[in-house]
Amino acid sequence: ILNVEQSPQSLHVQEGDSTNFTCSFPSSNFYALHWYRWETAKSPEALFVMTLNGDEKKKGRISATLNTKEGYSYLYIKGSQPEDSATYLCAFASDTGNQFYFGTGTSLTVIP
Amino acid sequence: DAGVTQSPTHLIKTRGQQVTLRCSPKSGHDTVSWYQQALGQGPQFIFQYYEEEERQRGNFPDRFSGHQFPNYSSELNVNALLLGDSALYLCASRSAVSTDTQYFGPGTRLTVL
Numbered sequence: 001i002l003n004v005e006q007s008p009q010s011l012h013v014q015e016g017d018s019t020n021f022t023c024s025f026p027s028s029n030f031y032a033l034h035w036y037r038w039e040t041a042k043s044p045e046a047l048f049v050m051t052l053n054g055d056e057k058k059k060g061r062i063s064a065t066l067n068t069k070e071g072y073s074y075l076y077i078k079g080s081q082p083e084d085s086a087t088y089l090c091a092f093a094s095d096t097g098n099q100f101y102f103g104t105g106t107s108l109t110v111i112p
Numbered sequence: 113d114a115g116v117t118q119s120p121t122h123l124i125k126t127r128g129q130q131v132t133l134r135c136s137p138k139s140g141h142d143t144v145s146w147y148q149q150a151l152g153q154g155p156q157f158i159f160q161y162y163e164e165e166e167r168q169r170g171n172f173p174d175r176f177s178g179h180q181f182p183n184y185s186s187e188l189n190v191n192a193l194l195l196g197d198s199a200l201y202l203c204a205s206r207s208a209v210s211t212d213t214q215y216f217g218p219g220t221r222l223t224v225l
Contacts, residue, residue: 004154034213043115044202044216089154098168100214102154
């Protein structure tokens with residue numbers, strides 16, 4: 001069983017603060033790293049697919065980086081807003097990329 | 113364009129019973145995966161279906177089985193339910209020829225009493 005770890009488990013920030021979370025994954029047999037945002041009672045929403053070492057992706061105020069050699073990815077949120085409150089999940093895909101291994105997520109609460 | 117849909121939303125069963133959960137993939141997708149999310153854990157991969165066959169399977173017992181239909185929709189069947197099967201069951205779809213990610217449905221919440 002592959003181990004994917006996310007930290008911190010939960011986070012409370014003030015509106016306007018910038019924040020970041022970490023996803024750690026095995027550095028061998030890497031295929032892709034996926035980030036999702038999951039709001040309560042909704043479907044997980046795909047944020048990024050990252051495949052190359054050194055990848056940096058950006059979507060509005062959210063960005064992510066990838067280091068496959070050391071096995072970690074960072075997700076950054078600039079100027080957090082209350083609507084950013086959600087659980088952020090990362091998923092590691094190895095070999096063919098068919099099977100995703102998820103972390104337990106980081107729960108973000110942005111306080112107005 | 114409808115995304116991934118799942119039914120039912122919630123389900124309550126008793127130990128020993130059997131359950132069937134259903135999933136319709138996003139338009140244009142031909143590959144369906146099922147995940148189980150128990151309380152406090154990340155989603156765990158159950159299996160993936162492509163061309164009506166199980167292509168890959170996670171670490172789940174044979175009580176968990178599935179099916180994919182010619183229209184790419186899929187069912188997850190769980191026999192001889194245990195209390196520990198209580199979880200959120202997520203379906204995800206993707207296109208086999210795309211490098212895009214998987215898209216998830218809202219899930220089915222199964223409670224086993």
